[in-house]
Amino acid sequence: MSARWEFRLLRLWHAALAGGFLVAYVTADEDTYAMHVFSGYWVVAAILLRLLLALAGSGGGPLALPKPRLTWIRPGRNPLFAWMAVLLLAGMAVAGVSGIAADFIPFVEDLHEGLAEASLWLVLAHAAVIAWIFQGRRVREMLKGSAAALLAVVLLAAPAAFAADAARDAVKAGYARQAGPGFAGFSSERGKALFESRNAASPDYASCTTCHTADPAAEGRHAKTGRAIKPVAVSANPKRFTDVAKVEERFERDCQTVLGRVCSATEKGDYIAYMESK
Amino acid sequence: MKRIILAAALCLAALPARADRVRPVTDPETLAACGECHMAFQPAFLPARSWTRMMGQLSGHFGDNAAMAADKAERIRQVLVAGAADTGGGKAGSKALRGVGQYDTPQRITELPRFAAKHQRIAEREWKRPEVTSKANCPACHKAAEAGLYDDD
Numbered sequence: 001m002s003a004r005w006e007f008r009l010l011r012l013w014h015a016a017l018a019g020g021f022l023v024a025y026v027t028a029d030e031d032t033y034a035m036h037v038f039s040g041y042w043v044v045a046a047i048l049l050r051l052l053l054a055l056a057g058s059g060g061g062p063l064a065l066p067k068p069r070l071t072w073i074r075p076g077r078n079p080l081f082a083w084m085a086v087l088l089l090a091g092m093a094v095a096g097v098s099g100i101a102a103d104f105i106p107f108v109e110d111l112h113e114g115l116a117e118a119s120l121w122l123v124l125a126h127a128a129v130i131a132w133i134f135q136g137r138r139v140r141e142m143l144k145g146s147a148a149a150l151l152a153v154v155l156l157a158a159p160a161a162f163a164a165d166a167a168r169d170a171v172k173a174g175y176a177r178q179a180g181p182g183f184a185g186f187s188s189e190r191g192k193a194l195f196e197s198r199n200a201a202s203p204d205y206a207s208c209t210t211c212h213t214a215d216p217a218a219e220g221r222h223a224k225t226g227r228a229i230k231p232v233a234v235s236a237n238p239k240r241f242t243d244v245a246k247v248e249e250r251f252e253r254d255c256q257t258v259l260g261r262v263c264s265a266t267e268k269g270d271y272i273a274y275m276e277s278k
Numbered sequence: 279m280k281r282i283i284l285a286a287a288l289c290l291a292a293l294p295a296r297a298d299r300v301r302p303v304t305d306p307e308t309l310a311a312c313g314e315c316h317m318a319f320q321p322a323f324l325p326a327r328s329w330t331r332m333m334g335q336l337s338g339h340f341g342d343n344a345a346m347a348a349d350k351a352e353r354i355r356q357v358l359v360a361g362a363a364d365t366g367g368g369k370a371g372s373k374a375l376r377g378v379g380q381y382d383t384p385q386r387i388t389e390l391p392r393f394a395a396k397h398q399r400i401a402e403r404e405w406k407r408p409e410v411t412s413k414a415n416c417p418a419c420h421k422a423a424e425a426g427l428y429d430d431d
Contacts, residue, residue, distance in 0.1 A: 224412060225411065225412050225414055226409070226410060227316045252345065257342065
């Protein structure tokens, strides 16, 4: 066989193996079980075929299987290629064979699933390595391009933080206006006192801290449902108090629930001032 | 290169498709409004009549106050009704309705006969664990509950 034909054969084989593996992976669901079994056998057969092809090919030709070595004899291929091939073939072979075995020995199924997952990552890593080496410049340029995009995102995100502050200031200004003529500024101390106050209106929730926890910078937890609540302190969560409709809706509910009454505009502003100071 | 990306995308896209799935909430307004105090439950777990009743009494919502603007509540009601167990809920919907009378309006998913049947093996102690707190805290046990996957354990 000429080297050119060996290469063609190798390509064909590679497509068959990759295709079989992909189909097997995608059809692992119960309703596509028949296809999964078929493609699984296909993969195992492809790997056996590869070993036979290595015998048929010319020594040192494209179909030969290089022995994985620890040292790099230059000039020559990087030994990592051989290791990569061994790892991929072994992973897929054991995944395939364990899949066949799982029909008879149930506990092999976990091994089969684990190996199949691992093989997928190996395949993706393999594709990435090959892409990097053979189309290196293009890939590197793509990454450089995405680094520039990342920078742009960071540059755009910085004004977004300012926008959040501006939105929160607008919310507070709204409460200041509602507070009316006697208004003399918000106080984070009063906000703290409100946040930590203990109340008797609700048997389940004695205080704002019952769900938001005593430390505003920490993640809270809804006392009844167990749902995690993001930190309320602005330093820990810059998006806090920026959406008027949400802020109003929550003050409406949470004050009614915990205090048994609505909060005044001044109390709401105090609360936000306290959370800004934390 | 394109082919490689395509293959990788295919592999990833296949991951969630591998399991039986309850159609998750995708409407952003519903996700935000109903996902604050607990996860946004999939509409397929209750019939349309139950959702309509629940959305009409939000200020007394299981002992909590979940009141919201009337127009917002109506929009969310429509989303829930469209995906309900007896409308757009698909296979998961019909399963959820097993043992539910035609005129019953169950309000709790956790009191459906199907829920009880699927969870009867779970000990009282397990429900009381601090990370669980409530039967309604599905994501404490079903890590991918919000994506609609419940047969993961």
